[in-house]
Amino acid sequence: MASSLTPSLAPATTATSYTLPPTGLSEPTRIEPANALPSGNQPSFAYPPLYNFPPFYTLQPNTTTRQAQLQAWSGLIQSYCKYHRTWRLSLVDAIDTPLFRNDALNRRLSLADAQTVLDWMANKDAGGGGGRAEWISTKDKSLAWIYWRRPEEWAELIAGWVDDTGQKNTVLTFYELMEGEMTTSQEFHGMDPDLFQKSLNLLVKRGRAQVFGSEDQQGVKFF
Template identity: 50%
Template sequence: MEPPTPPFDFPREYYFPAFFTRQVNLTSLRAQHEKWSSLILSYCAHHRLFKLSLSSPATEDLFHNRKLNKRLSTADAREVLDFMRKDGLVEDVGGGSSGGKSGEAGGDVVWVYWKTPEEWARALEEWVDETAQKGTVLTLYELTEGEGTRGTEFHGMDPEMMQKALQVLVNRGKAQIFGQEDQQGVKFF
């Protein structure tokens, strides 16, 4: 939303040293996973990150509290992602839209659904409704980068993510996608 991203307001737990250690107590562990998962979601939403890579510098801040000199280990972070995957909050990149039910240890790059494709689809639908563009054909580029979508939530959205959102609409029969790889267009009904 805001092009010069203000610093993310980390929750209280982020400054709690024990937050970075995997808890042994199952109740605590679950609470910890939940807190981490909400932290990751809000962090990604704040920075408008659609893909999360455990090794990318963009997430360095998220898992590493420089002030405390504490870091959530990669293994523990993966576990958090596994936890989120079960809740449908993340999905492996390249794992297909079938979801990460394959059981394999999650890849290091995941889609973060701080809004699920369905939610995105609804947002798109509403926007199409509001701007009275039913029946018109829009290119994907127009949807994500075009002037018309400036100010909407999905402006600047990852194209692949947009694809996923559109796929939801297609399945519902609300849209149709056609065209070549690079030149895809979409028509809303």
């Protein structure tokens, strides 16, 4: 099947229906760092088997195949962004990176198809991607949050750390939580400040936290 596709970094303008191989469809290979930030000892990112299947780079017309393809792209994007600690994904910048472009195959996903994938990821309805992305630039769809953990999941992760370390009723600065030594082993260490704030706001709304201070020196008390 791969040989029937004309190699071109410009994706095909028409899609021929293919049955994608089952290997690696539901969950791409993930690398889970021992520490929050990648270290010099960390292995290189491992791509899923579908990354080397040429039809993967053209969205397929068959509904069932397309749904599986969207799931696979979503998993790859989440894993890639998690590994590289990419909180906001600029499609304009990323479209010619290895995330969407496979130089060995001379194939890439088009910008329009990448936007379709992120649209699907952002869809929280049944049959959608479960809100694993959120457009930041809604008009041109060039920049999006990528949620390998959604804000509510980050909120629970932070709250769990607070419980585990006995930090309830203690005022902690945002800097201590995101950059301090006591959180270096936590996944939220080095988190994007805006996403951190978005996640904390959910705890505030639930009465589980209160934010203090000015924008440049904020603190939070957990209950």
